[in-house]
Amino acid sequence: MVDPSPPLPHVRLVVAEDAKLIHAGLLTIAKYLGSEERVTSTPDDIRRHGFGAQQAFTVLIAEIEGAFAGMCLFFQSFSTWRGQKGAYIQDIVVEERFRGAGVGGGASTPYGSAYPRERWYLPTFVRRREERPGAAFLRADGAFLG
Template identity: 55%
Template sequence: MTGLIIRPARLDDADDIHAALVGIAETVGELHKMTSTPDDIRRDGFGPHAHFHTLIAEIDSSFAGMCLYFPIYSTWRGQPGAYVQDLFVAKDFRGLRIGERLLRHLARAVRDQGGGYIELQVDAGNVSAQRFYQRIGMKRDADHVYQFMGDSLTAFAGKEDDEETA
């Protein structure tokens, strides 16, 4: 594809990254759960202590998509990898295999850095995303995800160690 560039995100991409996250939340019908802001993206996604990394896809200097991920490590595999938190392709650029190309770019980086896997989760109702990941060869496992979030995290963290938690 001519004009496609995949590059690491820069601080001035924060508004586009956040807009993509809003697009994902709208797509899965969960916009009401989204509380992040572009300032959160600027604060947490850049600098020496970034909590995540983002690859940006551009076509002819226009934002076409992004892959937001962070490093992970599997103690069972004894290997590093990457966890894809968000993959987004702008509506005007869908059908051009940009999502696949973003993931392939990430896969090469993971491999070149000694990693052995990429993981992600798909919302149960996002059937088109599930089909996409299956089409490009990703396999789904049977793990169930458990979470502490918000108030439940705060409450759990505030319990004394001698309190019963199980």
């Protein structure tokens, strides 16, 4: 009997060689928002600022059967009121063909499984009006949506 369940996403931290893939994900978001012409960053910018001793952000990539399924770009934050470290989610995207496949399952799965929960107690996601449909999974997992 064949297992009818779809393959689960594999989530991993990116490496410098993923800079072009990260940039392509950012362009996907910009295209969705009708703002592609406003993106001035390059894969070299991503590589320069996303890796090394003074890493400005972290990216988790979700893959399904080796194909790019989505990504979550975030950086560490701190809540002075709660006294907790957090993760400020800057950009999140799920490729259209993988929507509904569990790629954007909230901070606990699948992204949270690749990035230890103790490092992101309080996920925060400030969203634009146009992004409302894609934020429900974050709210369900306890993220603050500003």
